[in-house]
Amino acid sequence: MYAQMVETGTKRLKTLEEMSPEERDFQEKVDAETKIEAKNWMPDGYRKTLIRQISQHAHSEIVGMLPEGNWVTRAPTLKRKLQLMAKIQDEAGHGLYLYSAMETLGADRDEEIQKLHDGKAKYSSIFNYPTLNWADMGAVGWLVDGAAIVNQVVLQRTSYGPYSRAMVRICKEESFHQRQGYQILLDMMREGTQEQKDMVQDAINRLWWPALMMFGPHDDESPNSQQSMVWKIKRKSNDELRQMFIDQTIPQLEFLGCTVPDPDLKWNEERGHYDFGEINWKEFYDVLKGDGPCNRERVATRKKAIDEGAWVREAAVAYAAKQKQRAEKAA
């Protein structure tokens, strides 16, 4: 789940009667689970919401490389280093793939990236937390990729065709990352020293709540969700997805022999789900606004990379123009 609180621009839902014929036709297609493709008519709000959501998702893949880049140079074995490098490479690939899906909607990649650098576009709040020990590379894979998968598996059925297809491919790789991340933690818990086990618990303690925040605010605090659900951009609500994640993660946590920093967490026989404590929503909104531990560094690093790389991209464009000119002259 790399998109949180995506603005839809609608105050209330329209009934079928209130819709124009085009809108009605579109909505009936969505209701019939027919995928919307780039060349199909779509409401402006649908297009804009998708651009916001897919670009957030793409930005998250790219910004998400930074907390891992913090440890790739310090990976402790050749195997772990190669795995982490491959994971980072996959994420760059996801970013590119998603930007392409976004461009099918008429958006421009450079413009959307500029919005990110100007602080106008969001990316997942989770990447504003620092990675402080090696076990974070396991915990990020397990919890962060895990939370992402819960959302993305559902998004494979999202109504927009190119986004849905991107999700199918991305989910396969994310599942692989999640298993790898879990294995890092499991190996340390089973065969590691006490210091290594402490690293694992420390990583989980720090990342648990931020991972739960990835699903966004409560449903009743999520004004845009309803419209997104009707458009079938979103398929399940924030709270539903969060509950799914917790239910599937706690048994894995117990298998590790670790705990989460939530005294209220317990199995509820009646509900058939885990109960859990309240998220610190002030922290969530602070991070979203830019006041998280690493917001400033993350955006500054991305901005610097693109700004300082401008001459490289310009060189490529200039060279291509010269080559074309030469080819034309020769012809």
Added chain:
Amino acid sequence: MTQQEALQEYLLRLADSDMILGQRLSELTGKAPAVEEELAVMNVALDLVGQARNWYEYAAELIDDGRDADKLVFLRDAHNYRNLLMVEQPNDDYAVTTARQFFFDVWHYFTLKSLVNASDERVATIAAKAVKEATYHLRRSSEWVKRMGDGTEESHRRIQDAFNLLWRFTGELVTPDDVDQAMFKAGIGPDPEQLKQDWFGMVREVAAQATLTVGEEDAWMYMGGKRGEHTEHLGHILAVMQFLPRAYPDATTW
């Protein structure tokens, strides 16, 4: 120096150069000039570290003192590293990163191309896989050298400065020592004379297309990596790379 000692030494050179350049490239995570480059840089880094692992595993078998590939990477100090000085130079701006890659790739490509025919079967097998990757690396870095050299005024200036800056490390690529000679005589390593010719031939050709000038063959050259005398950079690279195994010596699994 027996032939096996020479081979061990030679394998460590190949492994260490791949490893340190892979490490340098991975420092660029999230910092490349375009998303496409993030992908390409990490791809090259991944190939290099993968190749390094193959060379280290063979070296560890020959050395046979209980150290495995990981111990060779994470528990040797700088003076025991045998990488070329070129690959330990900092990323600096992207022109330096590109020039470093290009000079290395030309050397790497011709070296591996020759190692494919090595009398040592294991070397030939590892090289056969590696040369395919190195062919792509060389094509990519050559293309960037041309784009920068024949791109804008600024890019031309930057890549020319980078060529000038790094030229002093190129001598080590093509100046054979006893180990290189021994490997050639054993039918394993490339003919040093041929390698030198090939390296200059390719570098001059690409530079000409890129409208760049290259330094003199007899310019002063900074050498020493192959015998463990490095620039100041390597110690810092290792301090980062080896941090965990050094800080937690009792940890046997990660």
